[in-house]
Amino acid sequence: MDSPDGRQRTARCGCGALSVATHGEPLDVYACACVRCRARSGSAFSYAGLFKETAISVAGPFQVWRRTADSGRTLENAFCPSCGSTVFFRTEAWPDIVGVAAGCFAEQDFPRPERLYWAARRHAWLCLPAGTPMIETQ
Ligand SMILES: [Zn+2]
Numbered sequence: 001m002d003s004p005d006g007r008q009r010t011a012r013c014g015c016g017a018l019s020v021a022t023h024g025e026p027l028d029v030y031a032c033a034c035v036r037c038r039a040r041s042g043s044a045f046s047y048a049g050l051f052k053e054t055a056i057s058v059a060g061p062f063q064v065w066r067r068t069a070d071s072g073r074t075l076e077n078a079f080c081p082s083c084g085s086t087v088f089f090r091t092e093a094w095p096d097i098v099g100v101a102a103g104c105f106a107e108q109d110f111p112r113p114e115r116l117y118w119a120a121r122r123h124a125w126l127c128l129p130a131g132t133p134m135i136e137t138q
């Protein structure tokens with residue numbers, strides 16, 4: 001059954017111990033091919049949806065590690081202590097927003113990225129669907 005605010009989905013880590021339920025559609029969806037996002041995800045780019053803090057609920061254990069973004073602000077990555085998947089993140093830049101790793105959703109209808117950041121640092125083969133803006137930097 002749909003809640004009044006729409007679609008519900010659940011993002012889960014690799015082992016299933018940590019999950020994030022989201023309510024409604026993401027405010028924004030993007031991909032990023034910067035070196036830090038590639039290293040964090042272990043893939044060619046990160047792919048994430050942004051939600052209001054009030055639109056998500058976290059279940060299960062997690063730990064965080066922090067890094068300083070190019071902007072100078074702190075970015076906090078929350079991962080499952082058992083399997084290491086990064087399931088969500090927060091940034092000092094947007095205090096009431098949580099980013100959820102789109103690859104962690106089993107649902108196949110998660111919206112596509114609206115743009116790719118750091119296109120200048122992407123792997124040479126990487127193309128997004130026609131019409132997706134490729135932002136050279138941040
Ligand atoms: Zn896990």
Ligand SMILES: [Zn+2]
Nearest residue numbers: 032033034037
């Ligand atoms: Zn990035």
